[in-house]
Amino acid sequence: MNMEKLHKLSLNTRNLYPENKESPIHFLHDTNTPTHLKFIRNHFSYPYPPETNISIFISGHVQKSILFTLADICKYPIRTVHCVLECAGNKRSFFRPKVYGEQWENGAISQGKWSGVSLRDLLLCTGINRNANEVVFKGRDKGVKKKRVVHFERSLPIKKALHKDTIVAFKYNGKPISYKAGGPIRLIVPQWYGMASVKWLSEITVIKNKFNGQFQSEDYMYYPLPPNHANVKPVTSINVNSIIQSPINYATLSSSKHLIKGIAWTGEGVVKSVRVSVDEGQTWQTAYLNKSTNTESYTWVQWSLLWHFKRKGHYVILVQAEDSYGRFQPESALWNRKGYGYNEITKAFINIE
Amino acid sequence: MNMEKLHKLSLNTRNLYPENKESPIHFLHDTNTPTHLKFIRNHFSYPYPPETNISIFISGHVQKSILFTLADICKYPIRTVHCVLECAGNKRSFFRPKVYGEQWENGAISQGKWSGVSLRDLLLCTGINRNANEVVFKGRDKGVKKKRVVHFERSLPIKKALHKDTIVAFKYNGKPISYKAGGPIRLIVPQWYGMASVKWLSEITVIKNKFNGQFQSEDYMYYPLPPNHANVKPVTSINVNSIIQSPINYATLSSSKHLIKGIAWTGEGVVKSVRVSVDEGQTWQTAYLNKSTNTESYTWVQWSLLWHFKRKGHYVILVQAEDSYGRFQPESALWNRKGYGYNEITKAFINIE
Structure with missing residues (x-):
């Protein structure tokens, strides 16, 4: 019997229909999340039947509508982006007062290498009209919302859509994207929360105006209290954030040296530093960052701090990440009705x- | 592609070394929990190497010490008990103030058919001395606690040890007990919390006095505040309790009829009734019980109530089970330092x- 193999990891279930599961992120110490441990966030049932005739139709405010088959797409230069994907609702369960929705803990986040072609290459073929404003992406997944059948649809501002690293992806960590992970073709939008990376991508429409779909103007909006014109904002890029992978929250340990470790990430820019307090914020230590030198990285950084716990009793460990734009995890998360973007200073007792 | 098979269930991980995982109990609608979805609660690493020479040695305050091989044990009449096993720390994460330890939600509970022989049959062969008081059970799992190597060991009062349904089990749902579930041989003690059902059973010792092992007199004790001689009590039988399996907590649903359903269970006696409130306790409805007529049952009961949610807005669903001893789920759980026996009225928002 291989004892090591007994300790198998699997996803933690939040809901089953539609399937919503989170990664056992506290126990994942790799740089890339394997497919079977990647969080799953669905708004609807899986699209059925699975599409075999793979193609993407680009139309709308363009000179020429084009149907791209997978063979057509593969003629463009392959681009690989190594990035974090995080659900906007990750950590939702920590909001106080509580909010409705999937009660994600820390695991609605993954990281891996997505390969495909720059969306830009495809869009430019169509001759986008000069006054085009947004690009709408339609997934094959659909269901009933407010008594109407709607597809999962999201838009990007034209500038983000034309960024070289916004890709139409068909590989994850070197292999075809699994059906459950949105394959065979999905959008990948680095820096933005996961809702932007539309799965089971089938249609792309360039528009002149503002897209107002269910998942654009109702869901995936920050509604703080009191909601007014000034503070209701769309969910876009990922907030600077972190988790403690070890020790586990509410663990009892012996009085000796323990490695405090975890990951930190952000949307735009990179993580610049992570500080750790073991005395509830009275004093702070700078954590060691296992960091690539690439300043354009979209990946999380692994941080660690070896600490000698001498005194017996209760400790509160705090972790605060700061990114290259000078943003840092706040002392209290910005409460919002739908529970997005929770990034309060990370705590473990x-x-x- | 079999779409149904996509929605696979697996255990939710709380810790990996030692392995502690809970059942996706909200999604389990069977009467028996299959082995691969049974919660796993370990205090130490899995015993290594797995024992192949299976035997149980009974000694201590007896006329004659006996080594029982598996073949010896199998000569006694087979007894099957269909029972709930619940970790004493199940629902620990819901205590306020929070307590240390594994942060179990609702899933540290399982149910199934355990087969073996009555412990009574084996004990009676040894000629227990008249003034024997307790029976101590030693598991093969061991590790360091307070700088000493200790095995997982627990005792039972002689009366509970001699109950016909306290069994030395070697089958679960008709198959050999898996190694991870404490096989090949483990104790099963119906009505008591799971810590009593010692896994990887190897030695049984009859004693005259009171057993004072780590898991008997330090852990698995209720320490309410303020702790004093009168209110510190050992954890024994299971408290009357319930969970709501559907709808999921913090779900958003349409205004129509929804089936509110779940399970309820207790230690001694049986579940007599389950009442449900959809207006935060102002009015209560009696739930339908899918109940066997067996008044000596150790199993959970499935309860349900079809409710028409007419008004839009927020609802608090409360569930309160009552057992045949007139015990019911309290309005607030008895807080205790180690976080055992949480059975507050069940809530879903x-x-x-």
Whole structure:
């Protein structure tokens, strides 16, 4: 018997129909999340039947509508982006007061290498009209919302759509994208929360105006209290954030040296520093960052701090990440009705015996 | 592609070393929990190497010490008990103030048919001395606690040890007990929390006095505040309790009829009734019980109530089970330092749109 193999990891289920599961992120120490441990966030049932005749139709405010088959797409230069994908509702369960929706803990986040072609290459073929404003992406997944059948649809501002790293992806970590992960073809939008990376991509429409679909103007909007014109904002790029992978929250440990470790990430820019407090914020230590030198990275950084817990009793560990734009995890998360973007200073309560 | 098979269930991980995982109990609608979805609660690493020479040695305050091989044990009449096993720390994460330990939600509970022989049959062979008081069970799992190597060991009062349904089990749902589930041989103690059902059973010792092992006199004790001689009590039988399997907590549903359903269970006695409130306790409805007529049952009961949610807005669903001893789920759980026996009235917050 291989004892090591007994300790198998699998996804943690939040809901089953539609399937919503989170990654056992506290136990994932790799740079890339394997497909079977990647969080799953669905708004509807899986699209059925799975599409075999793969193509993407680009139309709308363009000179020429084009149907791209997978063979057509593969003629463009391959682009690989190594990035974090995080659900906007990740950590929703930590909001106080509580909010409705999937009660994600820390695991609605993954990281891996997505390969495909720049959306830009495809869009430019169509001759986008000069006054085009947004690009709308339609997934094959659909269901009933407010008594109407709607597809999952999202738009991007034209500038983000034309960014070289916004890709029409068909590989994940070197292999075809699994059906459950949105394959065979999905959009990948680095820096933005996961809702932008439309799965089971089938249609792309260039528009002149503002897109007002269910998942654009009702869901995936920040509604703080009191909601007014000034503070209701769309959910876009990922907030600077972190998790503590070890020790586990509410663990009891022996009084000795323990490695405090975890990951930190952000949307635009990169993580610049991570500081850790083991005395509830009275004093702070700078964590070691296992960081690539690439300043254009979209990946999380692994941070760690070896700490000697000498005194017995209760400790509160705090972690605060700061990014290259000077943004840092706030002391309290911006509460909003739909529970997006939670990034409060990360906490773990530890008992030393 | 079999779409149904896409929605696979697996255990939710709380910790990996030692392995502690809970059942996706909200999605389990069977009477018996299959082995691969049974919660896993370990105090130490899995015992290694797995024992192949299976035997149980009974000694201590007896006329004659006996080594029982598996072949010896199998000569006694087979007894099957259909029972709930619940970790004493199940629902620990719901205590306020929070307590240290594994942050179990609702899933540290399982149900199935355990087969073996009555422990009574084996004990009686040894000629228990008249003034024997307790029976101590030693598992093969061991590790360091307070700088000493200790095995997982628990005792039962002689009366509970001699109950016909306290069994030395070697089958679960008709198959050999898996190694991870404590096989090949483990104790099963119906009505008591799971810590009593010692896994990887190897030695049984009859004693005259009171057993004072780590898991008997330090852990698995209720320490309410303020702890004093009168209110510190050992954890024994299971408290009357319930969970709501559907709808999921913090779900948003349409304004129509929804089936509110779940399970309820208790230690001694049986579940007599389950009442449900959809208006935060102002009015109560009696739930339908899918109940066997067996008044000596150790199993959970499935309850349900079809409710028409007419008004839009927020609802608090409350569930309160009552058992045949007149015990019911309290309005607030008895807080205790180690977080055992949480059985507060079950709540779900629902948003009707």
